[in-house]
Amino acid sequence: MFTPAREQNPAYVLLFFFSCRSRPTGSVVGAFNGPSGEPAMTATHDSARDARRGHVLELVSVLEFATVADRLEQSGVDQPLWQWLDAALTHASWMPTASRAAPCQRPRNYEQLEFFGDAVLRLVASDYLLDKHPGLSVGQLSSIRAQLVSDRLLGQLGESLGLWQLMRIGPQALADPSARPGLLAAATEALIGALELACRHCDVPAGPLLKQWLGPFWAPHCQAMLADPQRDNWKSALQEWSQGVYGSLPQYISRERSSSHGDPERFEARVSLAGRTLGDGRGPSRKLAEQAAARAALRHIH
Numbered sequence: 001m002f003t004p005a006r007e008q009n010p011a012y013v014l015l016f017f018f019s020c021r022s023r024p025t026g027s028v029v030g031a032f033n034g035p036s037g038e039p040a041m042t043a044t045h046d047s048a049r050d051a052r053r054g055h056v057l058e059l060v061s062v063l064e065f066a067t068v069a070d071r072l073e074q075s076g077v078d079q080p081l082w083q084w085l086d087a088a089l090t091h092a093s094w095m096p097t098a099s100r101a102a103p104c105q106r107p108r109n110y111e112q113l114e115f116f117g118d119a120v121l122r123l124v125a126s127d128y129l130l131d132k133h134p135g136l137s138v139g140q141l142s143s144i145r146a147q148l149v150s151d152r153l154l155g156q157l158g159e160s161l162g163l164w165q166l167m168r169i170g171p172q173a174l175a176d177p178s179a180r181p182g183l184l185a186a187a188t189e190a191l192i193g194a195l196e197l198a199c200r201h202c203d204v205p206a207g208p209l210l211k212q213w214l215g216p217f218w219a220p221h222c223q224a225m226l227a228d229p230q231r232d233n234w235k236s237a238l239q240e241w242s243q244g245v246y247g248s249l250p251q252y253i254s255r256e257r258s259s260s261h262g263d264p265e266r267f268e269a270r271v272s273l274a275g276r277t278l279g280d281g282r283g284p285s286r287k288l289a290e291q292a293a294a295r296a297a298l299r300h301i302h
Helices: 010-019 045-062 066-074 080-088 111-132 138-148 151-160 177-201 207-227 234-245 286-301
Strands: 251-256 267-273 276-283
Touching: 080 111, 080 177, 111 138, 111 177, 111 207, 138 151, 138 207, 151 177, 177 207, 234 286, 251 286, 267 286, 276 286
Parallel strands: none
Antiparallel strands: 251 267, 267 276
16 A cells, blocks of 8 residues: 555656556566576566556556546556556567557557657646746746756656666667666656556546656756756857857767777767867767767866
């Protein structure tokens, strides 16, 4: 049973919701943990289905999802309400063969749900910012929203919810440790899309619930960005400076300096403006290397 403290904890509610998904017979419960992709554990359909169904029904009742709870109780594991949740935590690499399902059918992995969840997330973030920070300019709102829906924060949210242990990932994708934040971000976005579709299927508005869940996670990040607008967005800050001073955009050149997937300095980048080098940086991905270069450039010019 949910305790009052847990009921009020959005992170716990999300984690419990995500951990209660239904899986078909013989599928993997948890991520592929071994180097060759062996599953951490397995469970049969009959042994796991009833417990998960009961937990999900209890959860949606706690969240006052009465209509969704009734529909879940009446539907089988092959119905959309359950399939969306299952697909949202399944990476494309886990599928033995590419799905040939018609476009109108539900996705077998999270790619389509991620696409949909991205739009849902932006709408919820916009609603949240207008509600909590109505005095900000459109430019400020856009800048903060870009951070709230960024892969960096989505990856952090997915990590805090323990989604990595719930995802189904093939050995090839799992072989790259540096891909973990991106995979978590994509799965988190897909889950948001799956929840929106499930609510829509049951004629229940998901927006208020999503805002209620994500608001406590977003709040400290909003405050930090308002206190330091350049925080974690050095490229944007450098672009604003270069346009204001020179009327042009900085140019980035990056290269892979190491073939090791776990190398924190796998990529290096250089940023220049009007033919003059402003800064260099390194990181585990091209994006982070460019951010490091932009940060170095800002330190140099200021």
